[in-house]
Amino acid sequence: MGEPGGRLGAVNVLVAMSGGVDSSSAAALLLEQGHQVTGVTLRLWGGPSDAGCCSVSDVEDARQVAAELGIDHHVFNMSEEFETHVVAPYVAEHAAGRTPNPCIECNRHLKFTALLAAADRLGFDRLATGHHARIVVADGGAQLWRGVDSGKDQSYVLSMLTPAKLDRVMLPIGELTKAEVRAVAVSHGLRTAAKAESQDTCFISSSIGRRGFLAERTDLTPGALVERESGDVVGEVAHLQLVTVGQRKGLGVDALGQHRVAVAIDPVGHRVLVAAPDEALVDQVRFDQGSLTWTGLPLLPGEPTLVQMRSHGEPRLATFAEAALHLVDPVDPVAPGQTVAFYDSVEPDRVRGSAVVIP
């Protein structure tokens, strides 16, 4: 391993190219740095898709960018793994009243497990992706840091990486702003330089939508809105599987005119528990201990940490405990199934680990 910033001697690197500008520029930067670069695009989804990691046109963009860069490019079909580890759990989690994060599960199981294993078997030294995050080598190990462009930072969706994986991963664009990333693509004449970013869940097209997608694969059932304190039924939702804990929209207003907040989803009892905004606040978030991952040294019980509970959520100060986080300031309830990323309280850009929230 080289100096901080993830700089290395020339290595043989497999770069995951989604067909977007970030991974296109990642490949270009690796070439500029003198590495031996091969591109790979994962074919993950055979169904309808707008854009993102899954569509044929994105595979085609990646292939053409690789040709423009003069590097080899391969396409791996991982649609079975995607179905098993991302799509099926996505549906099951919603059916169980939880709110999954499919991007994190794709990173966990596909990009940084199946693809990393393939890269190993194929003799590559490293796997690179176009995520906005940095790998910084310090204190004898690879650390995961937020990307330089705070508005585009994707360290949250990589927070489940482990030391053994970080050692084998390169994140070439983490040091750049999005504008600089586009400038790299422009300077190499890449066709993706001005390509719009993908935003939503890649396997759900806008014409079908989340409800349409889930309705094809699971039963969506109505649920009563039940006030947690009083037990009173105060309304109904058409599809309780589409409600997220913490949600305010569409749940009506209480006697004081305040938007109700979903605090728990109970698919078996066909109800959604709601509370007034003040009563809904929580100062503790429980997590599944089996889901804990660490990028390096684990947090110790009682240690302070900054926690982020959504892709671009505000970091909150908390104290780590064995099975829960104790928040210094109360927050809106956090949806079970979501990932909580731990950041270092002293170096707030450094990712420490992750866990999945449970009720």
Add this chain to the structure above:
Amino acid sequence: MSECTSSATRRRSSLPDEAASVFADHAAGAPLRPAVAAARVAALNGGPPNPSGAHRAARSAAMVLDGARRRIADELGADAADVVLTGGGTESCALGLLGPRNPSAVCISAIEHVAVRRAAEVAAARRGVELIVLPVDSQGRFDLEAALALVPDGALVSVMAANNETGVIEPIAELSRALRADRSILLHCDAIAAAPFSSIAELWPDVDLLSIAGHKVGGPPGVGVLVASRDLDLEAIVPGGSQESGRRAGTQDVAGATGLAVALEEVARERQLGQIAELAHRRDVLAKALSSSPGVAITSDGADRLAGHLHLTLPGVRSEEVLVLLDRAGIAASAGAACASGAPETSQVLLAMGMDERRARSALRLTMGVSTTSAAWDRLAEVVPEVLSSLAR
């Protein structure tokens, strides 16, 4: 930009030497024969290309086209008037399936190429008739008994002469004897995979419609033929002029047809010289060498297969990874089927043969030709086992 260029140059220079590279994907498209290229260029340089017109230049082009058509017909054992020139194999199959006007049903084998499968789906929907899929056995051989029970009178039946993935040769003559006379069926045969190795002239009397493609026989891509008796009423699928007796509109590719004629003549010569038999022998020697690797199974080794085809599986290994390592070693091969995105999908052919998904996901298709050199055969025997064993787990 300059950095990019220098990096790209550096990357390319690390690829294996041209001399060490092996093209073992003839079934995707055989290398263009030098004689074909020469004939095509000569025809292209011969003058205005459109054979339709009221002047000497057009008549001259028409004469070249007539000559090419006659030579193609001779090689296929057909009459020149039966040869419909198309824009390639897929179009030939589409015309073969969509052209017949009143089939009582559309029947295809379970291992047809996607060009036939999709055309059959469209044909059945357009004519408002049933699409019937006819099974194959575990070796990928067409199940004649099952077909007898399933094919109704007056059906349009499409069965390939040989499968493009496994290379298995199908019993077209038997099928024809069993079905064609009594049941007044129309039989279309996709002979695209078979054409580089088998005699089409022997096949043609047994079928009503037959498709071939230029690039599979070392001829030009973008040129195909549908052979169909001139008396057979075919509805054109491309509207337009009355070229090809109204069966296929559009200006003919005179140079392409000339190139195809040359390619088919060379194929026939190879067969006569025993080079196809020699090819099959070399394939068998390689198959024997590869099958000694632990876990490797040669697909359909109990069936008659095309001389250049060697298809194998090694459960647990993924086709894509085998192809990456072979590509790195300068060997071009395939998994058998590719989708638009370039990622191998699990082969419908292998699944139709009853192969389990895990094994099917490991498929490797090596397809060679008469032009494959001794050094290339040696390199395949050396590198393929290495690659397979490095990925086996």
